[in-house]
Amino acid sequence: MADVRAATEDDVAAIVDICTRAYDATYRDLLPAGYLTRMLAEFYTPERVSKDLAPAPPEWLGHQVADEAGRVLGVAAGGLTAPGTGELHVIYLDPAERGRGLGTLLLDRITEQLRELGATEMWVAAVEGNSMALPFYAARGFTVEGRRPAYGSTAEEKVFSLRLRRPL
Numbered sequence: 001m002a003d004v005r006a007a008t009e010d011d012v013a014a015i016v017d018i019c020t021r022a023y024d025a026t027y028r029d030l031l032p033a034g035y036l037t038r039m040l041a042e043f044y045t046p047e048r049v050s051k052d053l054a055p056a057p058p059e060w061l062g063h064q065v066a067d068e069a070g071r072v073l074g075v076a077a078g079g080l081t082a083p084g085t086g087e088l089h090v091i092y093l094d095p096a097e098r099g100r101g102l103g104t105l106l107l108d109r110i111t112e113q114l115r116e117l118g119a120t121e122m123w124v125a126a127v128e129g130n131s132m133a134l135p136f137y138a139a140r141g142f143t144v145e146g147r148r149p150a151y152g153s154t155a156e157e158k159v160f161s162l163r164l165r166r167p168l
Helices: 009-027 033-043 046-052 102-116 133-139
Strands: 003-006 064-068 071-082 085-093 121-127 143-149 160-167
Touching: 003 102, 009 033, 009 046, 009 064, 009 071, 009 085, 064 102, 071 102, 085 102, 102 121, 121 133, 133 160
Parallel strands: 085 121
Antiparallel strands: 003 064, 064 071, 071 085, 121 160, 143 160
8 A cells, every 4th residue: 555755855766757657648649749848848857856855835845755665656746826725736646556546645645735734725727638637636526617728838839727626
């Protein structure tokens, strides 16, 4: 059974690997190649992940990892975006480990952290058409509250994110 814990510097390579493979598996057929390449280069390099390990509360609570027998199987992170308002910033699993409840374990950890900081609602963005994320969030009480251009998307790419919310 996996445990969720705060990530350490020893986890950086595994986090980069998981996020890169999961992002590609999720979005390869959904997003323009240029957008996919830019987002991977911006967020999932060893330098960026290493820098983001440390919490900077309340906006960033650091990476949390699902660990089973010393092997990192998933990663998540969140923080507050306003008083009382939490955000799940990232959640990815090793694609071979999906369906084992690891995403729920990670989401529960982020939810717990946000509640401890006084959050009464939680938000997440999911790319429109993401057939893995949207059913996952809906099953956990999130509802779609809006649509907007996805972070980093150009007008030509036309990538949109749905904004989902649930009360805590």
